[in-house]
Amino acid sequence: MFRSLVPALAGLAALGLAGAASAQDVKIGLILPMTGPSSTTGIQQQAAAKLFMQLNGSTVAGKKVELIVKDDTGNADITKRLAQELVVNDKVNVLMGFGLTPLALAVAPIATQAKVPQVVTAAATAIITEQSPYIARTSFTLPQATVPMAEWAFKNGIKSVVTLVTDYGPGIDAEKAFAERFAKDGGKVIESLRTPLRAPDFAPFLQRVKDAKPDAVFVFVPSGFGATFMKQFAERELDKAGIKLIATGDVTDDDQLNAMGDAALGVINTHHYSAAHNSPENKAFVDAFKKANNGMRPNFMAVGAYDGMQLVYKALEKTKGNADGTALIDAMKGLSWTSVRGPVTIDPQTRDIIQDIYIRKVEKVDGELYNVEFAKIEQVKDPVKAAKAP
Ligand code: PHB
Numbered sequence: 001m002f003r004s005l006v007p008a009l010a011g012l013a014a015l016g017l018a019g020a021a022s023a024q025d026v027k028i029g030l031i032l033p034m035t036g037p038s039s040t041t042g043i044q045q046q047a048a049a050k051l052f053m054q055l056n057g058s059t060v061a062g063k064k065v066e067l068i069v070k071d072d073t074g075n076a077d078i079t080k081r082l083a084q085e086l087v088v089n090d091k092v093n094v095l096m097g098f099g100l101t102p103l104a105l106a107v108a109p110i111a112t113q114a115k116v117p118q119v120v121t122a123a124a125t126a127i128i129t130e131q132s133p134y135i136a137r138t139s140f141t142l143p144q145a146t147v148p149m150a151e152w153a154f155k156n157g158i159k160s161v162v163t164l165v166t167d168y169g170p171g172i173d174a175e176k177a178f179a180e181r182f183a184k185d186g187g188k189v190i191e192s193l194r195t196p197l198r199a200p201d202f203a204p205f206l207q208r209v210k211d212a213k214p215d216a217v218f219v220f221v222p223s224g225f226g227a228t229f230m231k232q233f234a235e236r237e238l239d240k241a242g243i244k245l246i247a248t249g250d251v252t253d254d255d256q257l258n259a260m261g262d263a264a265l266g267v268i269n270t271h272h273y274s275a276a277h278n279s280p281e282n283k284a285f286v287d288a289f290k291k292a293n294n295g296m297r298p299n300f301m302a303v304g305a306y307d308g309m310q311l312v313y314k315a316l317e318k319t320k321g322n323a324d325g326t327a328l329i330d331a332m333k334g335l336s337w338t339s340v341r342g343p344v345t346i347d348p349q350t351r352d353i354i355q356d357i358y359i360r361k362v363e364k365v366d367g368e369l370y371n372v373e374f375a376k377i378e379q380v381k382d383p384v385k386a387a388k389a390p
Contacts, residue, residue, distance in 0.1 A: 025064045026093045026323045028312060029086035030305075031079055031107075032122075033099040034071035037198070040224040040255050041099040041122050042071065045305035047293050049096075052309035055288060060313045061321035068092065074099060076106040083107045087114045093323040094119060096308050099301075100222065101125040101169035108132040115325040117315075117332065121308035122223075122301055125169030126384040129351050134325065136332045136351040138311055138344075139304040140272045141382040142173035142220065145248045148357045148377050149218065149270040150181035153246055158215045160188050161246075164205055165220040167194035174220035174248060177383065190214055200225065202232040209243065210236060216244040219251050223301055227256040234263035249274070249371060252362055254299035257369045264369055267362045272355050273300040273341040276370035285340040300341075307339050307353075311346065343379070350385045 030049055032042035046069055058065050068090060072079040079098070086092045087110060095111060096119040098104035104123035108131035111118035120128055120137040129135045153161065163178055165171030171194060179189045191212050193205045200221070209217045217238065221229050229251060238245070249271025252264060275286050275297050285306070289298040298306075315331040316323065334348040342356040357380045360371035 025066050026060075026312075026316065027066045027068060027090055028094045028096050028309075029083070029090060029092035030067055030069045031072050031082050031086070031095065031097040031103070032069065033074035033103070034069070036074040038074045038099045038222065038224050040253075040299075041301045044255060044296075044299055044302040045097060045099070045121060047289065047296070048298065048302035048305040049309050051289055051292050052306050052313075054292065056309075056313060061316045061319070063316060063321045063323065065313075072099075072103060074103070076102045079103040080106040080110070083110045087116055092116065093325065094312055094328065096312070097121055097305070098123045101128065104128050104135075105131060108135060111135060117325055117329045119308045119311060121304040123170075124173075126173050126382055127169075130385075134329050136311065136329065136346055138307040138346075138353055140300075140355065141352060141384070142170045142248065143177035143383045144355075144380050145270050145272065145357055146174045146177040146220070147181045147383050148359060148380070149246055149248065149268075150178045150187070151185065152268065152270070152359050152375075153216060153218070154182060154185040154187045158187065158244065158246070160190050160214045161216050161218050162191045162193060162209045162212050162214045163189055163218045164193045164195065164202075164209060166197050166200065166222055166225070168197050170222065171220050173384075174218075178218050195221075197222075200228070202229050203236065206232055206236040206238060210238055210241055213241070214243060216246050219245065219247040221251055223250050223253050223255065223299065226251045226253045227260055230260045230263050234261075239263075244268075249300060249360065252360075252371055254297050254371070255301070257362065257371065258297065260369065264362045265364065268359065269362075269371065270357055270359050271300060271371070272357055273303045274358065274360055274371040274373055275299070276365065276372055277341060277358075278373070279340070279342070281338055282340040303339065303341055307337075307341075307344065310337060310339070311335060342376075345379075347381060347385075349389065350382065352382045352385065354379050354381050356380065
């Protein structure tokens with residue numbers, strides 16, 4: 001049996017067919033912060049991308065999909081070098097991941113030059129998709145999540161707010177979006193505080209919030225920093241001083257929420273995904289994710305990567321397996337599907353994701369803390385780009 005196989009393989013190789021078969025594979029270079037301060041994002045996104053392939057198979061439109069995962073540690077110079085290596089040496093068809101805004105921005109020129117789609121599954125500053133025509137995004141934008149929070153706050157009796165955000169792209173987006181919408185409705189932002197991204201100590205900022213005596217403090221910190229924030233918030237007893245906490249769902253992140261304790265109870269926040277989202281698709285996803293990852297609860301980062309894979313698979317189906325970069329990014333425009341977060345569409349104009357934004361309250365369900373959705377704003381586009389559209 002061996003004897004007959006060996007010459008057959010040798011014959012294939014001589015014709016160049018054996019090589020051609022592997023060259024036809026579709027390679028996805030997934031660059032994530034697997035270590036460092038944003039490692040929770042990397043861990044959640046890698047687990048979700050792998051789960052997607054486990055549940056949907058590794059072949060689509062006749063092409064074998066290969067996932068190559070690289071750890072950039074959250075350092076933009078490393079992200080850039082890894083992206084270059086993946087394009088030049090591994091000849092990847094898609095670059096995916098990008099746990100923080102500066103990491104996504106560092107790769108945009110490479111995507112443009114190499115004509116390789118860059119699927120941003122985590123970073124969420126509004127301008128990212130404008131940095132290359134090859135970028136599509138499956139996460140969200142901060143203005144998309146924040147405007148509904150400002151709207152809800154004013155309608156529910158909050159008239160004065162201090163904003164407290166991490167001092168870089170997404171935080172500044174959140175600060176601006178909140179202030180603009182809140183002022184438009186008649187509310188007043190009495191102070192705008194920004195905390196450093198690296199090793200933040202929230203205590204002095206929380207003291208300033210306490211001294212300013214607003215009705216509420218609106219907070220954005222990136223995924224992975226919510227537990228530290230919540231601990232310091234509880235220690236300062238802002239709740240006892242009558243100051244409400246409102247936030248984007250990055251603060252009450254499902255990855256850390258259950259460990260935050262009762263200080264998080266009652267926090268109103270807005271976001272695009274909760275592990276408690278009530279749909280059959282989400283129940284199946286949460287169960288499968290926990291089962292494959294020692295009980296770890298998926299957060300919105302996991303869903304960004306799961307949908308990133310979904311987007312590549314759907315685009316490949318649409319191109320009938322043509323993995324040319326320009327064909328793939330064109331195919332991504334306008335694609336719709338039922339995500340575990342709800343219905344989504346890749347905006348054909350901006351390549352950002354159009355999705356429902358939910359208003360949620362942290363509650364105890366069966367002894368665990370969850371963001372329980374109680375209202376939704378349907379099919380929200382990034383408001384910054386929507387305002388610019390002709
Ligand atoms: C970002 O850096 O763009 C970012 C990171 C984590 C978040 C949101 C935005 O939760």
